[in-house]
Amino acid sequence: QNRIYRDGVSGLVPNIPTDPQTLEKAAADALPEKACAYLAGGAGSEATMRANRAAFESWSIVPRVLRNVAERDLSTEIFGRRLPAPLALAPIGVLELAHEEADLAVARAAAATGVPFIFSNQASVPMEDTADVMGDAPRWFQLYWSTNDDLVASFVERAEKCGADAITVTLDTTMLGWRPRDLNLGSLPFSQGQGIAQYTSDPVFARMVKQRIVSERVGKPDVKITRSTVKTLINMTHHYPGKFLPNLLSAQPRTAVETFLETYSRPSLTWDDIAKLREMTKLPILLKGVLHPDDARQAADLGVDGIVVSNHGGRQVDGSVASLAALPDVAAAAGGLTVVFDSGIRTGADVFKALALGADLVLIGRPYVWGLALEGERGVEDVIRNLIAEFDLTVGLSGLRSVEQITTDALRAN
Ligand code: FNR
Numbered sequence: 001q002n003r004i005y006r007d008g009v010s011g012l013v014p015n016i017p018t019d020p021q022t023l024e025k026a027a028a029d030a031l032p033e034k035a036c037a038y039l040a041g042g043a044g045s046e047a048t049m050r051a052n053r054a055a056f057e058s059w060s061i062v063p064r065v066l067r068n069v070a071e072r073d074l075s076t077e078i079f080g081r082r083l084p085a086p087l088a089l090a091p092i093g094v095l096e097l098a099h100e101e102a103d104l105a106v107a108r109a110a111a112a113t114g115v116p117f118i119f120s121n122q123a124s125v126p127m128e129d130t131a132d133v134m135g136d137a138p139r140w141f142q143l144y145w146s147t148n149d150d151l152v153a154s155f156v157e158r159a160e161k162c163g164a165d166a167i168t169v170t171l172d173t174t175m176l177g178w179r180p181r182d183l184n185l186g187s188l189p190f191s192q193g194q195g196i197a198q199y200t201s202d203p204v205f206a207r208m209v210k211q212r213i214v215s216e217r218v219g220k221p222d223v224k225i226t227r228s229t230v231k232t233l234i235n236m237t238h239h240y241p242g243k244f245l246p247n248l249l250s251a252q253p254r255t256a257v258e259t260f261l262e263t264y265s266r267p268s269l270t271w272d273d274i275a276k277l278r279e280m281t282k283l284p285i286l287l288k289g290v291l292h293p294d295d296a297r298q299a300a301d302l303g304v305d306g307i308v309v310s311n312h313g314g315r316q317v318d319g320s321v322a323s324l325a326a327l328p329d330v331a332a333a334a335g336g337l338t339v340v341f342d343s344g345i346r347t348g349a350d351v352f353k354a355l356a357l358g359a360d361l362v363l364i365g366r367p368y369v370w371g372l373a374l375e376g377e378r379g380v381e382d383v384i385r386n387l388i389a390e391f392d393l394t395v396g397l398s399g400l401r402s403v404e405q406i407t408t409d410a411l412r413a414n
Contacts, residue, residue, distance in 0.1 A: 001389050015375050016382050020346035020367060023383070027098075027370035034187045035097035039369055041181035044318025052314055052344030055322035059353050060412045064399030072396050074388065076403045078338060078361055079165055079284045079305070081138055084114040085388045086355060086403050089380075090313075090342050090363035091142035091168065093122025094195035098373040103130045105372055109380035111137035113388075118142050118168060118363070121155065124194065126201035131162035140166040142288070144173065145273060147263045154204040156281050167281060168308060169274065172289030174267040177316040193253055196260045209259050213252060271298060278303055286340060289316075291326040293333035306338030313343050313365045324354065331358025348390030352398070355406045 004014050017023040028036050042049035076086045089110055095102035102124035110117035116138035119127045131139060141159030146152055159167060182188060189195050199205040266273075277285060287299050288308035299307050309330050311320045323343035331339045341359035345351060346367060354362045364387065371379030395401070398410055 001393070014382065014386075016371055016379050016386075018386050023367060023370045023374075027373040031098070031373050034182075034185055034189075035373075037181035037185055037187065038094065038097055038189055039366065039373075041179050042314035042318070043177035043179055043316055043320075046314060047318055048311055048316075048320045048322070049314030049344075051320075051322040052311065052324065053346070055324035056344060056346075056350050056353055058325075058414050059357070060414055061349060061352060061356075061394070061398055061410055062412050063397055064410075067399040067401075069396040069399060069401055072392060072401045074392055074395065074403060076361070078116075081165060083116065083138065083361075085391065086359075086361045087351065087384070087388065087391075088116040088118060088138075088140070088340075088361055088363050089368055089384075090365040091118040091120035091123075091140075091170070092365060092369055093120045094124055094189045095120075095369065095372065096124035096194055097189060098369050099376050101376055102372075104133055105377040106368065106380050107131075107134050107139070108377045109368075109371075109384060110139070111135055112381055113384045114138070115384050116140055116165070119159070119162075119164070120195075121170070121198055122190070122195040124197055126197045127158060127162050128201070136163075138165050140164050140168055140286075142168045142170055143277075144170055144264060145266045145269050147266050148204065148208065149276070151199075151202065151204045151208070151263065152277075153280055154202055155198065156277070156283075158202070160281065160283060164283060166284040166286060166305070167277070168286040168288045169277065170288040170312075171269070172310065172312050172316050174265055174269055177312070178318065179315065190260065190264075191257060193257045196257065196264075199260050199264070200256055205259070205263075208263065209252060209256055212255055212259055216255070271302060274299075274302055274304065284338075286338070288340075290330060291321055291323070293329045296330045296333040296337070297335075300333075300335040300337050304337070306340060307334055308340040308342060308363070309359070310340075310342045310363075324357065327354065327357045327359060348387060348392070348394040351387070351391045352394045352406060353411065355403060356408050356411045 017026055074085045076083055099105055104125055107117055107130045111134045118140040119130055120142050121144040141164040143155055284305035286306035286308055287304055289310050290296055290307040296307055309323055309327050311323045327341055338360050339358055340361045341354045342363035342365055345362050345364055351362050368380050368383045371383035
């Protein structure tokens, strides 16, 4: 804030707008229509998206005075790691729609600020490459449960090798929501091969593509690809994990995309599968998309480590309960689990309210995508720094000095 005002004396304005509405508008103006539809859109009438925001308005902060707030500490410990603020970057797929550097730009900004980046299962860059630009900075991996358990195990193993501190399983997207902005344009990025880099860089997925190519060859001797080409591709995957994408896609784009579309999601998923995941990894496991207290209780019983209270930014169930409205009861039912919150966080006051209502950590979603679209890595970094600065002021001006001191005492229901 001080830096922005100091720069202002010399006639400089910030790289990106400092409020969420102007930021989103600027990004929407800069983005191609289809990219904007996918990134900004929500399910159905977008009632859930609006409800997410309205829920924040239904609480007010009640500031206290004369409490010596000169020194403040926003840091917090999550899964044994001290973070600079109770904030992380939500997993967001197909970031190439916003900027050509996609996940790499976001990863650099995350590393520069110390804020964890959750790698999406639908990332535009293989997780190995993204991890490479982050040094020791914190990162998690977000999993979508595919129809193929071997592929799931492979993703988890790769995430462990990439230094992930936790695995977040997203459970609210076993089917893609009804999203009219995309439907009306007939555009789904995945069907063009975007956002499938985690798959095309995976040895198990490469085997699945190979099997498909081989089975397609039966009775079609004129198909150009030969067994030895396939063998070469598979070998490349093993030797250069993370570098497979261009090769596989240029050789067999259609087959890779079709294999992906058939395998990426398993709507038949149940609690038993989560028990399997518990056996697969020692990393902390979080379940993302929990909105009912009973689901939080069941998660705790199963021995997972955390939940993410989320409605996927209003992109899945139109008319769903607002994420913030669900938070207090879900957090109360979650026992000792780590409670992460997202969907609708836009300002420092929003972070404050979510923490007061029971969250240990919040995720930012779309706002960092707008920063990425406008200014790449620098834009993401500015969004993070601005949000932390605004949160810091909110804490101090409310008469508090630390994250632990933020409780429901600081709020009043409107
Ligand atoms: C998402 N989200 C998401 N979640 C996830 O678990 N895996 C993913 O690949 C994606 N992809 C994705 C793409 C886009 C364009 C958006 C907007 C969202 C959901 C995301 O992690 C988070 O839950 C929401 O974005 C939070 O809501 P806000 O902050 O965007 O309102």
